[in-house]
Amino acid sequence: MLSSRLAKPSLSLSSPLSLPLLPAAGLYVHVPFCQSRCLYCDFYLELSKYGGIPAFEEALLKELEQRFKPVAHLAEPLHSIYFGGGTPSLLSPQFYKRFFKRLKALYPIHPNAEITLEVNPCDLAGAPEAYREAGFNRISLGVQSLQNEELKRLSRRHNAEQAYEACLQLRAAGFTNLSVDLMYGLPSQTLESWQETLQSILTWPVEHLSIYGLQLEAGTALAKLVQKGVPRYQLPDADWQADAFACLKQTLPQAGFICYELSNWAKQGYESQHNLGYWNNRPYWALGPAAHGYLHPWRYSNKADLNSYLQDPLCADLAFCSDSEAWENVFVFGLRQPQGVCLTHFEERYGQAAIAKVKPVIECLLKRQWLEQKGTRVSVPEALFYQANAVLAEFVGL
Ligand code: SF4
DSSP, rough: OEEEOOHHHHHTTOOOOOOOBBOOEEEEEEEOOOHHHHHOOOSSOEEEGGOOOOHHHHHHHHHHHHHGGGGGGGGGOEEEEEEEEEEGGGGGHHHHHHHHHHHHSSSSEEEEEEEEEEETTTOSSHHHHHHHHHHOOOOEEEEEOOOOHHHHHTTTTTOOOHHHHHHHHHTTTTOEEEEEEEEOOTTTOHHHHHHEEEEEEETSSSSSSEEEOOOOOOTHHHHHHHHOOOGOOOOHHHHHHHHHHHHHHGGGGGGGGGEEETEEEEETOOOOHHHHHTTTOOOEEEEEEOOOETTTEEEEEEEEEEHHHHHHEEEEEEEOOOOOHHHHHHHHHTSSSTTTHHHHHHHHHOOHHHHHHHHHHHHHHTTTTEEEEHHHHHHHEGGGGGGHHHHHHHGGGG
16 A cells, blocks of 8 residues: 555646546545543544544644645535544534535535534534534434443443434434434343334434444454453344344334345435445545545545644555456445346446456356346345345455
8 A cells, every 4th residue: 555645636637637527426524533432442533532623623624625626626516425433523513614614615515415414412512403504414323222221331421312312402403314323233132122222213203224233343342341251241143133133124114214235224215325325336535534535546544543634634545446346346335235236337337357257256146046136137135135244255356
């Protein structure tokens, strides 16, 4: 990987008049602050009590200016913007007003762009209305569980009642596109408590659910407790996880939620445009420490270190994305969606060499009945959808 000061989208655009328009892209902004660290979390973050937010805000505006200014006249409008973290709701609405004002002056934003803020229920630095007025039209609320014991065990700062209250306040403030994050496979979680969480969430005014199985990350406080064998931190096994996924399939469609990606459910018309951009291999910009951007054929990764970022917000690692990596991504992300991948579109976009490379893998998976084909599309059969990751692994390293 080549380390580089990445005003480099502009480096590769040194003769702009001969270049095509940059396609519509997303923008991800990483806000690396939290009030405390949850037991299972291995994200790069800084604790907000040590200060640093004002300096981070200025550095972020600087990065925005320097990355976007050289290419603004070449760009199609942004189709989605996502502030994730960390806890982006620790930043004030006033800051976001400044950010969006600056962004709009530099780069076009589509009038229907989806603009999401991740919110932790106890960590909203301003009134919900003020975030809507600042420019957000979608909220992703980090709830994780509606069982207070489970939340406590994960060291989450909120309880179920506070999360519900936050959801109602956001709705009352005029947000009509609300998403909730939930997790299953938590320490000492039972299928009964998972069912209760699911039944309760269906009574909330939300349009979208992101539901992930807990991944035990090495080095986290939770991993240490599990390794020590502390009884109340024992994790459910793979069969339990399969049963928990089956509960999702039984419960969520009752309230009109459709599974449009392995871990994401939405009411019709509320699928996350930002995430669909990732899954469909569209380009995205990224700002903030530890953020990763993809502007085909380049990927860039900002340093996961606040001090370095404050000194030089453009300092990033730059890597070339090979053809085979692009092909791999089409299948790894595409097969996580029930409709799978259209082979005709794949060939039109990437050419005959690409289809020749993936064909033997597809044929082998069709024979094993790990894939099925309908017309020009291949997809993971519904009965195997929960285990789709095992199928996707076959496309890694094409
Ligand atoms: S709120 Fe999210 S980012 Fe912050 S510590 Fe918890 S899991 Fe990690």
